[in-house]
Amino acid sequence: MVNVGILGATGMVGQRFIQILDKHPDFEITALTASSRSAGKRYEDATTWYLDDAMPDSVKDIIVTDTDPTEVSNNVEIVFSSLPTENAAIVEPKFAKNYIVASNASAMRMKKDVPLVIPEVNPEFLDLIEIQQRNRGWDGFIVTNPNCSTIALTLTLKPIYDSYDINRVYVSTMQAVSGAGYNGVPSMAIVDNLVPYIGGEEEKMESETLHLLGTLDGSDVTNANFGLSASCHRVAVVDGHTEAVFVELDNDVDIEDIKNTMKNFKSIPQDLNLHSAPKNPVLIREENDRPQPRMDRNTNNGMSVTAGRLRKDPAFENSFKYILVGHNTVRGAAGASILNAELINKTIL
């Protein structure tokens, strides 16, 4: 068993880390950190638990510490980070001197020597770790996963990108409120309403997706070279981001081919049989009105993305459109970092 810690363990994504890691075959939670207000308390006493499933007994008595490497026992090997961006920018490098940091924060994602990875999409970007350690003189390292809405989109685009020439992608999101944290979206903003704006989200989707589908050559990533435009919106859904995707290829489209390409997509995590890897990263629903977030977000423990309404786009040549749903705090956050750690544990440690 590898001892692991969670940085920012009392927040919503921190709780998802705990929920998913409970009874994990390879990882055992032995450290939990939070703000100094919580430090010194039992986790159960420090935390207002927000998830539907009850808090696992195994973490209740762990004493929360400050988010500081000197406070965390050095028999911990991996720390998962769900820290706020500004905080992550300062703290994660400190931890990386001695620990493996699997981070869901955006702070370090776009650093040239920090791998931004979805295991099914670009596992080879982990080669940056060696460069990172050399550059920075660290014994540990940082690996990051993308933004929640990016992950779901990229998992569905990857098999298409590998088999066809993508020309353009437009994506319009309907995102769950949990993505903003427990206090992020006031109910006054969301009852009989929606908010057509999420700060920084469109930029992240546009840059991260092309980066993830890009090519690593030595220490340089060359982005995928198609255009991608996002419009991001918040709706009255607890968990599960829905995205409407329009794709233009360079050549003619056969919908059944596209569908099979998505459906049959498998990659390294499936080959390695990683614990959190779904048998199929992308599922296809055939019903007219699916996927729907409440119905489809939890499929395969929230680690698969469900696509549906795959249809030719009559308005444009070589074009098709579809809808996808992915669980934003599982596949889009905690589960993403954990799958990264599982890949590292199996291939590097």
Added chain:
Amino acid sequence: MVNVGILGATGMVGQRFIQILDKHPDFEITALTASSRSAGKRYEDATTWYLDDAMPDSVKDIIVTDTDPTEVSNNVEIVFSSLPTENAAIVEPKFAKNYIVASNASAMRMKKDVPLVIPEVNPEFLDLIEIQQRNRGWDGFIVTNPNCSTIALTLTLKPIYDSYDINRVYVSTMQAVSGAGYNGVPSMAIVDNLVPYIGGEEEKMESETLHLLGTLDGSDVTNANFGLSASCHRVAVVDGHTEAVFVELDNDVDIEDIKNTMKNFKSIPQDLNLHSAPKNPVLIREENDRPQPRMDRNTNNGMSVTAGRLRKDPAFENSFKYILVGHNTVRGAAGASILNAELINKTIL
């Protein structure tokens, strides 16, 4: 005063007709029709009133009749139709023999000799009336307005279309539940959920918008010649459709120009000072997070469309994106038919 009737007066759009026509300076409701179940009853007794404002006293005692021209007094000149499609296809032509039918139903919209009109967009299509009457030997005629989501989109595209060369439009909607009628969307489908499908909606948006922006030459409409692709979704909002729009032009984009073009857009209804015409068909909000349906749907009595987040699209040349909100049962339904009737009343009768 012109005496008017409402076909399908007990339904949700029927109620909007009543609400908007109450205290109208030119139209007076003297006939209300519904299914035979309601015929013979006082309107108040026949109707479960769904709107937030109370039922106007003026209609309470009107006796509801069957939806049949022989039941409606012939001192009625205009009938507004909010009939279900199949029903409208049969009944509206019967009424058109003697009455002006201003219809919100989709049944006759795409008939070659039936004008599909938004007064600010293509008032000249009313010229088809003469052809229609000649073709069909009617003393009355049918004029239709487009689908709710089409109207809001087209009002914002029209000023752009007149000043620039549009190349492509992608639109992704987040539509209110009232659009499906009172019983249309079960709460199980919409609480902590959304439905990424609305039957026929994408097709209507794609065909009607290009038709409305097209050119009438004699009896033929030549569609606007750009590509338009829609993806339509239902969210937990009572009234007010929100649309995310991506536009590609043929030439370079200056966002301030675009904004001013939309903001300054005025047309025939404004020139004629029609009672229901808003001073500005399109309003622009400058805040990051607007328009929002609950906040913006009622602006100018629900007859203006509010656009916001007008921004360059960094992903594509000559491109920009924006968000719009329009009231689906006012500007997108009852108000649209009434504005058509006001235009006819002022220019033809």
Added chain:
Amino acid sequence: MVNVGILGATGMVGQRFIQILDKHPDFEITALTASSRSAGKRYEDATTWYLDDAMPDSVKDIIVTDTDPTEVSNNVEIVFSSLPTENAAIVEPKFAKNYIVASNASAMRMKKDVPLVIPEVNPEFLDLIEIQQRNRGWDGFIVTNPNCSTIALTLTLKPIYDSYDINRVYVSTMQAVSGAGYNGVPSMAIVDNLVPYIGGEEEKMESETLHLLGTLDGSDVTNANFGLSASCHRVAVVDGHTEAVFVELDNDVDIEDIKNTMKNFKSIPQDLNLHSAPKNPVLIREENDRPQPRMDRNTNNGMSVTAGRLRKDPAFENSFKYILVGHNTVRGAAGASILNAELINKTIL
């Protein structure tokens, strides 16, 4: 393994039966019935699946039959009924000639010789089975469980009733939309709204609760003799009924005593270790703002009721108040019938 069938298997409670019975150690689903529209189809083809968890593979290929005893194989021993009331009144007696009918329908609940049972509350009412069989000449029999909101209330009142003299109970509910079936509550009625009325619900709560807490003497049930008044309301929650309860006793109240009495309550299902019986039928939360339906409905697989905010009522002597949450389609419907069947299977068959 006992072969079981589900009457009305395509509806929402029918689906809960399937979900809970999947992988049940003692019961195996071998028959599924529905309306004639579905008869002859594979269950997967006949059903729009509404639950968050996917449809179990084991039922997908079962051929749905009409809800008629002659269509159901006679190696089935128990049928679970989630039929609509009027239908249940006709069909359940036909099945009871040869099958054990564990019914969630209200049709037969108040028949003098039909046991209305919550296993933790009044298991001794099963003695009515013998009388029922004798009266009606049936080889099988009908056993019923109460209404969803009654079950949750009664589970919390039972331990109090056994230890104190209850004088009055007032209960005000905030019920989930799933209780009305998938199409029961339009979204127009529940977005930014609530419906302060549920047909027949108050009457059921008032009569069933006193019956369940009553005494069986031969073939006669003497109701518990305190007053109980209910007011029932529907709110925008998918699953989980919340109830605000005011109780007046005959004597002084010690809140800690009450709390311990509820918390320590165990009964026959716990003693017999029935598969679906929760270790504790009633759980107590100490936080100010719990229980909450989304957070607490699934505790112990939805089979426990969670109470909280247990507090003295300063307005009245000998009085206290509390809040409870129970899962309406699990503990309040399918799970209730299944627990009844488990009790029968262990003690009678």
Added chain:
Amino acid sequence: MVNVGILGATGMVGQRFIQILDKHPDFEITALTASSRSAGKRYEDATTWYLDDAMPDSVKDIIVTDTDPTEVSNNVEIVFSSLPTENAAIVEPKFAKNYIVASNASAMRMKKDVPLVIPEVNPEFLDLIEIQQRNRGWDGFIVTNPNCSTIALTLTLKPIYDSYDINRVYVSTMQAVSGAGYNGVPSMAIVDNLVPYIGGEEEKMESETLHLLGTLDGSDVTNANFGLSASCHRVAVVDGHTEAVFVELDNDVDIEDIKNTMKNFKSIPQDLNLHSAPKNPVLIREENDRPQPRMDRNTNNGMSVTAGRLRKDPAFENSFKYILVGHNTVRGAAGASILNAELINKTIL
């Protein structure tokens, strides 16, 4: 015209003050205060406007000042206060030295010499003003209105209290999220959920209601002497509190009498024809499923309370139950303070 100011003008209740006072025949807004962060800015620039109706033009250019009497011009006569409690406790007395303070804050409500008033219920409590001024040596004074849920309840209880002997009242609320301010309730707490707790609310309802129905004798208020117990809960509704009320009288109940007593209730504000006074403070709906908050909150500009489902309580002698809906930020907050000020303006100034 009386010049008026609003203390705490940028918050949600502050905005309601502005909305209601716009075009008021007797009051003209000439001063707006807020926290120092907003001081010095134009109101339009200082405020994120939350209401559905647009911000009135008349206030846009008013320069917001600190909430300090020295900053407010002394030609202002009345200031309306929607300050947070702690703040109100400090600031309102300062203003009362020279201004009339009509306050919606709870800080001073229960001070012995401060009138807590609903104009239809206990206008005679304004006699305390003289005592207050004498006690405190103020030229101005403070008058307060009760909590939002108290006002709606008390308006319906008052006519009953005047005609019958009330023995007990139990009330269970389903309150709108706007009552907690724009940021008060996170959407994570209210989507597919409810919160069965509102800090201090039950205590306020219980004490304020009995106080309002009490008797003023010199400087002493003797509370109404029946028991009243409240349980308070937050649900997914934007505006409009719903309350389920159980009443026990000393004598037999005739529901038609009760209904007529409520329906015919009129009081001083109706006699004086105060601008904001509804013709009827209490309206009765006869439908089974009304009142509903979205449908009924705005009746009579939100100043009437709507009651429905008036029915005998079969569980208890001399008892009946009903449901009510009142607009929490209009009749329950800003409108309440304004009606108090109108009464003062007409009878005292």
